[in-house]
Amino acid sequence: MVPRTDPLTLEVVELIGTVVARYHEEYEEAAAEHSLTGAQARVLGLLSHEPMPMRRIAQRLKCEPSNVTGIVDRLEARGLVERRPDPADRRVKLAAPTDEGRGTAARLRDSLHFAREPLAGLSEAERTSLRDLLRRMLGTD
Amino acid sequence: MVPRTDPLTLEVVELIGTVVARYHEEYEEAAAEHSLTGAQARVLGLLSHEPMPMRRIAQRLKCEPSNVTGIVDRLEARGLVERRPDPADRRVKLAAPTDEGRGTAARLRDSLHFAREPLAGLSEAERTSLRDLLRRMLGTD
DNA sequence: CAGATGTTTCATGTTGTCAAGTAACTGGGT
DNA sequence: ACCCAGTTACTTGACAACATGAAACATCTG
Structure with missing residues (x-):
């Protein structure tokens, strides 16, 4: 019954958890x-x-x-x-x-710097790629 | 004074906001x-x-x-x-x-399905790519 | 012993729910 | 046209959880 979650997916989930935590911190x-x-x-x-x-x-x-x-x-x-x-x-x-x-x-x-500054480190191609992946994840496609 | 933020970055920031909102919903x-x-x-x-x-x-x-x-x-x-x-x-x-x-x-x-189910729609290569982009965003590299 | 640290308690404010109340809109039926 | 029952929008009140800050207490540390 426990959904099998490969290490890669688990890592991505954890990374997202970190993003969420940091986003909240900065927002507050x-x-x-x-x-x-x-x-x-x-x-x-x-x-x-x-x-x-x-x-x-x-x-x-x-x-x-x-x-x-x-x-x-x-x-x-x-x-x-x-x-x-x-x-x-x-x-x-x-x-x-x-x-x-x-x-x-x-x-x-x-004053909401989050993700703006970190994103600056990514190239335009990478940001596009990130955007597309997030879109698909969210079913916004 | 206002930091210039291109539309692409703005969209990514907004997508991240959506991820954060959905994560919280599901967590609660x-x-x-x-x-x-x-x-x-x-x-x-x-x-x-x-x-x-x-x-x-x-x-x-x-x-x-x-x-x-x-x-x-x-x-x-x-x-x-x-x-x-x-x-x-x-x-x-x-x-x-x-x-x-x-x-x-x-x-x-x-019971914390978040990101596990949505991520299932991504191929392994895409998840790897997402992981790497998130890592770089978070400065975890 | 003096000062710092870990936990609790108390007062207070914000966020959240739920139930009840008031005002106003809506859709019949006559 | 009219009225009335039901719905909708907002507020109020009671209450619980979460959050901070100040003060109290026991304990550690130099």
């Missing part, structure tokens, strides 16, 4: 530099692309909507995000970044 | 199947390799030692882990998995 660190928690940074990053209803944020974060209420509350209290009515549906509240929120999101993105 | 899901939280599963996994002092667990998890106290408390309350004195230093408590804890850890590892 970058968020902390802007006095944000990881969850707050993720939401702000989402909203900086486009405003969206609370419900949609919850779907993206894969958590309960009631949880999003609190996170947006805290972002709103700090003036980084605001709630707007949705003209098409009065039940809906659209969360949108303020100007300051947009600025913070941009600075946050820039 | 696998943990939940055994009625564990993510943090508890991580600690149990750590200890299943070898017992270690609380302090070391905190270093591995990159959190405060006082946090580990609570996580190990909950694992101990469920009979998955026990605290033993360290014969060499009476201040230290070694956390070690019980037999049941070892079993749970093993079942947990087996």
Whole structure:
């Protein structure tokens, strides 16, 4: 019943685990530099692309909507995000970044060095190859 | 000031973000199947390799030692882990998995499908290539 | 003995779930 | 057109887990 996993696959899995760990570390660190928690940074990053209803944020974060209420509350209290009515549906509240929120999101993105610097060590051909392999792994092809 | 990032690199970074998200999802899901939280599963996994002092667990998890106290408390309350004195230093408590804890850890590892199934779609040459690229990215070479 | 180290406890804040409540939309049936 | 039942969006409240920081305690080290 135990799936047979050859050493090569195991090594790749372990490498991915390391990538995941490092990515998280750097993400939290970058968020902390802007006095944000990881969850707050993720939401702000989402909203900086486009405003969206609370419900949609919850779907993206894969958590309960009631949880999003609190996170947006805290972002709103700090003036980084605001709630707007949705003209098409009065039940809906659209969360949108303020100007300051947009600025913070941009600075946050820039301080997210991960994978950008390490990737610089790879040639363009290698990066293309890495992209294709990751795509296939994720079934994004 | 903004580091120039070509579209290819950006895409790779985004793909890695997706990998990270999916990895976490599956990890939490696998943990939940055994009625564990993510943090508890991580600690149990750590200890299943070898017992270690609380302090070391905190270093591995990159959190405060006082946090580990609570996580190990909950694992101990469920009979998955026990605290033993360290014969060499009476201040230290070694956390070690019980037999049941070892079993749970093993079942947990087996239910961690991530990357194993997706990787099956790659040929051996491709997996080797992916391994080498990840190694170089991580500076593990 | 003085200082450093390992663990716990306490206070506090954030994230997460679930259940209940309110407001607003939707699709019948009359 | 109207109303009503059911659904959907969001919030609130209770509660558990996770996380930090400060303070307490026992123990080690020089």
